[in-house]
Amino acid sequence: MTSAGRRHGPSGRPAGPRTTQQRPESRRVRPVLDGARLTAYDVLEGVSARAAYANLLLPQLLRERSADLRPRDAAFATQLAYGTLRATGTLDAILTGLVSRPLAELDPKLLDLLRLGAYQIIDLRVPAHAAVDTTVALARAIVGTGASGLVNAVLRKVAAGGTREEWVAALDVTGDDRLALLTDHPLWIVAAWRDALGADGPGAEAELEAALLADDEAPEVHLVARSVDRASLIAASDGLPGPWSPYAVRLEGGDPGLLDDVRSGAAGVQDEGSQLAALALVRAPLEGPDAAWLDMCAGPGGKSALLAAVRPDGVRLTAADRSEHRVGLVASALRDAEDVEVLVADGRSGPWEPGSFDRVLLDAPCTGLGALRRRPEVRWRRTADDVPQLAELQGELLTAALAAVRPGGVVAYVTCSPHTAETVDVVAAAAARDDVEVLPVAPLFPGVPDAARGDAWQLWPHRHGTDAMFVALLRRV
Known part of the structure; x- marks a missing residue:
C-alpha cells in the first residue's frame, strides 16, 4: 500500500503516482485528490482485490496518513469506507440498471469508485456535484480519463434517481427483498435473522427490521477491566459502566489505545457480549x-x-x-x-x-x-x-x-x-x-x-x- 506522503491529502501536497500526468509543457494544475475519499477508496480496493479486512486495513491507513488527515477527515473516511462496504448489495442493485454491461465485467477499481460515489449520494446526502466531481477526479487519477467519463455519467443518473428509499421503490421489490435492500443485508441473512428472532406474530416484522438496522450502526467501543478496578477505568476513559457485565465500560468516543490501562493489558477492548459469554462459563x-x-x-x-x-x-x-x-x-x-x-x-x-x-x-x-x-x-x-x-x-x-x-x-x-x-x-x-x-x-x-x-x-x-x-x-x- 502506497503511503499517504505520496498522494494528495487535505493539504493539497502532490500525491505522486495517482495524479493525472501532464506533458512537461502543460501549465495546467494537476487536480487535488480528496484525502478522506482516497483513503476510503484504498480500503475498498484492499477488500475487493486482496480480501483485506476493513477493520484492520483502515486503522493502518489512518495511522500512516495522520499528518495529512485531520480528525474530521479521518472520521469521514471511516464513514465512507464502512458505509460503502456495508451498502454494497443495495448499491450494486442500483448500478446494475445504469451500466450497459454486467458489473462483474467492469474493472474492479472502477466498480469500487462507482460504489463510493453512489453511497455518498443516496445515503450521506452529499450534494450531487461534490460527490460526482470528487469521484470523477479519483477515477481520472486511478483508472484514466476514459473511465472518468463513465463515472460522471453513471453518478449523475444515480443523483437523478433520488434517495435510497426512492431508488428501492423504483426497483419495485417487496417483502424480504425490499427489507434486504433497505437494511443492506443479503437475503439469506435476513432469513436467518428472522428465524433466530422467531419473527412471527404481532410486532415481529418491526423487530426484525429494528434488528437489521441496529446491525448497520457503528458499534460503541467497549472496554473490559481485567486487573484494574472498573471505577478507575471509567474515570481514566471518561466512559460509562456497561449495563450487563460488571467489568464493562462503554466509550462514547476517543481512542482506547491511548489509555495506560489498555496499553499495559490491565484493561482491553472487548464487546460486552463477549465478556458475558466468558462469564457464563x-x-x-x-x-x-x-x-x-x-x-x-x-x-x-x-x-x-x-x-x-x-x-x-x-x-x-x-x-x-x-x-x-x-x-x-x-x-x-x-x-x-x-x-x-x-x-x-x-x-x-x-x-x-x-x-x-x-x-x-x-x-x-x-x-x-x-x-x-x-x-x-x-x-x-x-x-x-x-x-x-x-x-x-x-x-x-x-x-x-x-x-x-x-x-x-x-x-x-x-x-x-x-x-x-x-x-x-x-x-x-x-x-x-x-x-x-x-x-x-x-x-x-x-x-x-x-x-x-x-x-x-x-x-x-x-x-x-x-x-x-x-x-x-x-x-x-
Missing part, C-alpha cells in the same frame, strides 16, 4: 472440583484474558488455538497472568487427556453474522453455502470439548452468530447424548432481559447493544 454450576479450565479456540485471547483475571485462586488455565499467529496474540494477552499454559493445538485433537478439565470454553469458528457491525464486508463475503461446513466443524469441536471435560464439568458453547444451524441445532445434536445435560443460562444473569433462547442465551445489538452472541451451557453427567 465462570458462573455455571459445577459438580465436584474446580481447578482446571480450558479455552479451546482461544485466539485472539480476549476471553482467555478475562478468564485468567476472574478465576478463583488455584485454577490453572490452558489456552489453545490451531493458528500459530493467533496463539501469539493469546500469549500477548496473557503475558502477565500466572499459572497459564498456551498451546498451538487443534481442539479436535488436543494433547490433553480426556476428562482433564472442569470447565471448557468453546468459542467456535462461525460465520460471524453476529458481529457484522464491526466487519461490514463480511455480510457480502460469506454465503449460505458456508454454513453447513462450519456447522459440521462446530459439532466436531463440541464433541471434543465434551470429551475434554470431566463428568460433572461444564462446557460453554459460544458463537458470534445467531444462525440456527450454528447455534441451537449444534447444541441439540450434542444434547441428544445420554451423558449431556443442557443448563439454563438466563438465571445466571437475572439483570439481562430478553436473552433466553430456550435454555440457551442470545444477545442482540438492538436489545442489548452488544454483538449477537449465542451461549449454551452443557454439563457432562
Whole structure:
C-alpha cells in the first residue's frame, strides 16, 4: 500500500503516482485528490482485490496518513469506507440498471469508485456535484480519463434517481427483498435473522427490521477491566459502566489505545457480549472440583484474558488455538497472568487427556453474522453455502470439548452468530447424548432481559447493544 506522503491529502501536497500526468509543457494544475475519499477508496480496493479486512486495513491507513488527515477527515473516511462496504448489495442493485454491461465485467477499481460515489449520494446526502466531481477526479487519477467519463455519467443518473428509499421503490421489490435492500443485508441473512428472532406474530416484522438496522450502526467501543478496578477505568476513559457485565465500560468516543490501562493489558477492548459469554462459563454450576479450565479456540485471547483475571485462586488455565499467529496474540494477552499454559493445538485433537478439565470454553469458528457491525464486508463475503461446513466443524469441536471435560464439568458453547444451524441445532445434536445435560443460562444473569433462547442465551445489538452472541451451557453427567 502506497503511503499517504505520496498522494494528495487535505493539504493539497502532490500525491505522486495517482495524479493525472501532464506533458512537461502543460501549465495546467494537476487536480487535488480528496484525502478522506482516497483513503476510503484504498480500503475498498484492499477488500475487493486482496480480501483485506476493513477493520484492520483502515486503522493502518489512518495511522500512516495522520499528518495529512485531520480528525474530521479521518472520521469521514471511516464513514465512507464502512458505509460503502456495508451498502454494497443495495448499491450494486442500483448500478446494475445504469451500466450497459454486467458489473462483474467492469474493472474492479472502477466498480469500487462507482460504489463510493453512489453511497455518498443516496445515503450521506452529499450534494450531487461534490460527490460526482470528487469521484470523477479519483477515477481520472486511478483508472484514466476514459473511465472518468463513465463515472460522471453513471453518478449523475444515480443523483437523478433520488434517495435510497426512492431508488428501492423504483426497483419495485417487496417483502424480504425490499427489507434486504433497505437494511443492506443479503437475503439469506435476513432469513436467518428472522428465524433466530422467531419473527412471527404481532410486532415481529418491526423487530426484525429494528434488528437489521441496529446491525448497520457503528458499534460503541467497549472496554473490559481485567486487573484494574472498573471505577478507575471509567474515570481514566471518561466512559460509562456497561449495563450487563460488571467489568464493562462503554466509550462514547476517543481512542482506547491511548489509555495506560489498555496499553499495559490491565484493561482491553472487548464487546460486552463477549465478556458475558466468558462469564457464563465462570458462573455455571459445577459438580465436584474446580481447578482446571480450558479455552479451546482461544485466539485472539480476549476471553482467555478475562478468564485468567476472574478465576478463583488455584485454577490453572490452558489456552489453545490451531493458528500459530493467533496463539501469539493469546500469549500477548496473557503475558502477565500466572499459572497459564498456551498451546498451538487443534481442539479436535488436543494433547490433553480426556476428562482433564472442569470447565471448557468453546468459542467456535462461525460465520460471524453476529458481529457484522464491526466487519461490514463480511455480510457480502460469506454465503449460505458456508454454513453447513462450519456447522459440521462446530459439532466436531463440541464433541471434543465434551470429551475434554470431566463428568460433572461444564462446557460453554459460544458463537458470534445467531444462525440456527450454528447455534441451537449444534447444541441439540450434542444434547441428544445420554451423558449431556443442557443448563439454563438466563438465571445466571437475572439483570439481562430478553436473552433466553430456550435454555440457551442470545444477545442482540438492538436489545442489548452488544454483538449477537449465542451461549449454551452443557454439563457432562
